[in-house]
Amino acid sequence: MSNDSFAQPHTTPDRSQSERSSDMPSEHGLAQAQFGSGTFSTVIAVSDGNFNAPQMRILQTNSNDFARLRLSVQNQAFWDIATVFDRMNFFAQLHGDVMTLHSNGNLSIAGIFTQGSSRTLKEQITELSSTEALETLAHLSPVKFRYKADTEHATHVGFIAEDVPELVATPNRQGLSAMDIVGVLTKAVQEQQKTIMTLAEKIQTLGERNGVS
Numbered sequence: 001m002s003n004d005s006f007a008q009p010h011t012t013p014d015r016s017q018s019e020r021s022s023d024m025p026s027e028h029g030l031a032q033a034q035f036g037s038g039t040f041s042t043v044i045a046v047s048d049g050n051f052n053a054p055q056m057r058i059l060q061t062n063s064n065d066f067a068r069l070r071l072s073v074q075n076q077a078f079w080d081i082a083t084v085f086d087r088m089n090f091f092a093q094l095h096g097d098v099m100t101l102h103s104n105g106n107l108s109i110a111g112i113f114t115q116g117s118s119r120t121l122k123e124q125i126t127e128l129s130s131t132e133a134l135e136t137l138a139h140l141s142p143v144k145f146r147y148k149a150d151t152e153h154a155t156h157v158g159f160i161a162e163d164v165p166e167l168v169a170t171p172n173r174q175g176l177s178a179m180d181i182v183g184v185l186t187k188a189v190q191e192q193q194k195t196i197m198t199l200a201e202k203i204q205t206l207g208e209r210n211g212v213s
Contacts, residue, residue, distance in 0.1 A: 104149035115179060133187035136165045140181075 057070045066089065072078030080091040090099040100108045119125070144157055159181070162173045168180040206212075 104147070104151060106150065117179070128183060128187050130187060130191040132167060133184050134191060136167045136184045137188045139165045140168075140184075 057072075058068070066080075066082035066084050068080045068082040068091075070078055070080050077093040079093070080089070082089045082091055086103045088101045089097045092098050095110065098110045102108070140159060141163060142157060143160060144155055145160075146153055146155055159176060161170065161176050164176065168176065168184060170176065
């Protein structure tokens with residue numbers, strides 16, 4: 001994408017600019033939005049007249065381009081929320097596309113997704129028992145599947161939300177939290193590791209009794 005400079009559209013207004021601007025509500029310290037429509041683009045710019053203040057623009061520079069909502073401050077990197085027929089991009093001038101939402105529901109991000117997990121966000125914190133974890137693990141049924149809306153027909157591995165045990169089910173049983181599954185698997189592996197260590201100690205003890213190193 002180009003930087004924060006745009007050609008002015010060719011306009012054929014049926015009213016004067018001042019007449020059209022007077023239709024827009026104004027607030028103290030803010031100029032009224034300016035409209036212009038041309039062959040390929042519509043540009044709306046909201047500004048208080050100070051180019052160092054935040055600017056918001058809605059634009060499409062040509063018929064094949066994304067329609068974009070641009071948020072920027074003069075001399076600083078801008079952000080675009082850009083859409084075309086099958087996807088919506090969140091574009092940062094410094095890093096390019098950082099997040100893309102596709103029309104089939106797929107979401108792609110260029111970095112790391114972090115789920116809030118601070119103690120300050122939680123209540124009724126209790127330890128997950130080994131019995132709960134092992135029983136839940138025993139009733140998880142991994143499956144292979146494809147999403148109906150995925151036009152690429154990719155095969156995935158996971159679980160069916162309606163079929164998982166209550167401990168990891170969501171209220172409406174339409175989705176799953178990956179961290180819930182990770183918590184169960186972590187506890188189960190920890191318990192299995194304890195069992196392995198106990199058996200290893202017993203084998204070592206028997207070996208020492210029988211003179212086997």
